[in-house]
Amino acid sequence: MSAYATTRHHSPSAFSASASTTLYRRLTWEGTVPLEIRVDPNELPANSDRGLECYYMQAPRVSYLPLLVPEIRRFLMDVVFDEAASKMLKEEDWWFESESRTLIKWHWPIGLIYDNHIISSSIKPSAQGSTSYLNMQVTPLKLILHLASPPTDKLLLSPSAEACKQAFMGQLKEADFLRWGNTKRMTSLRKAEQDGIWEGVKEHNFDDYWRVAAKVTPTIAPARPNSPPPPPSGSMHTRPPSADPQVAPDRDGAYNVRSVPVRLYLPDGPVLQDLVPPMLEDGSPHTLGHYLSTHIPLLFPPSSSSDSDLAFALIHGVLAPSEAEMAWLGACMPGADGWINVCVGIAQ
């Protein structure tokens, strides 16, 4: 652990993360959402096998729509299109809309697209009765797949796999910069590693992804030998190593970052981003409850001792407790791009 005496950066490996950290990282990685992908009927080529143009899939939350395109394409070629039409398919022109004809941002992780849309739909006046989001049956997110004429002015970037990779790497670098004030951890990755982290996402392989991600993601220091055993999985508390004078400052410690990379998504916008220090001025850890009541106090009143009556916060589709520590979330449950995306819904 005397990494500071050497000039080489001591890279924490995926295996040196505590069992608890790895557990939550794996849970995050393996979360999926149901999608129903239907080709726009107006765009089905002649001789298509109509009635079958709907594809259902359980997609990883941490993945991206452009990465699903090859699988969708295989289905369409096998089942829906005849040979002539299949030859005409140009994936670089594919784009997605929601059922309500909202353009889908393909650079958002799939889990974020899902949570944000389901929450937005539940608020619209046409939504059924007064069902709380969490009482609703989990339904597939219905997407309309267009095969041509992408609205490039609104899409801003072509949704190719390469553009998707560049956008992803950009998000990793932004997260790196937020945490440490520089992107040294990202730029010191070899080209093979940078490609490798994307391949891990593309192939949805936890080990391949974290082999590289462990070098750039903050860590939670394991408990000291004579401290109490790790808390049960229900609790999200960890002692910040910086609070313990006998433990050397952890260079990659989650509680030593300048800011945790967090974005807050309100239904139908806006998206809010700000500095999220791991510790507050009074020395206590920055919790999700504090973060929410600071940034959106009208929905999460600061004075209320219990959870808000007005709204709730989802992280990877799970109702997040207000006592969750932002630094812990940033180390144990970031998306593949390094970000914690908090989706806010309103109670009904």
Added chain:
Amino acid sequence: MAQVPGSPEEPSRNTTLPWSGDGGENLLEAIQALDTYKKKDPSKVVVRFKAVGNAPIMKQNFYKITAANRFQAVIQFLRKELGWRAGDPLFTYINLAFSPAPDDTVSNLYKSFATEGHLIVNYSTTAAWG
């Protein structure tokens, strides 16, 4: 959402959450709160453009940009100021470190990355830190 074993206190599909009985008032209050947060911030922040490599230096480098604008608008503004067309290569970075998503707002980028009262946007004709 798939049931994940061992996940922290994930509520089962059939539990009701303890929202208070006056749901109607709460819903109205919440919707009004959302509307308040949707309002676009009219304030402006200072953006400082810095040329990288062979990119031309502009006569004026500091601009006040509406905080609610997306970064895409900043890119288009820069193109116009440089007199470049849509097809000309233009790469932009924050603090020489990363390229933001085009739909990130100037407000969010400013809050997260401003130094000395301005947000530094580097521009280049080639990909430098892509």
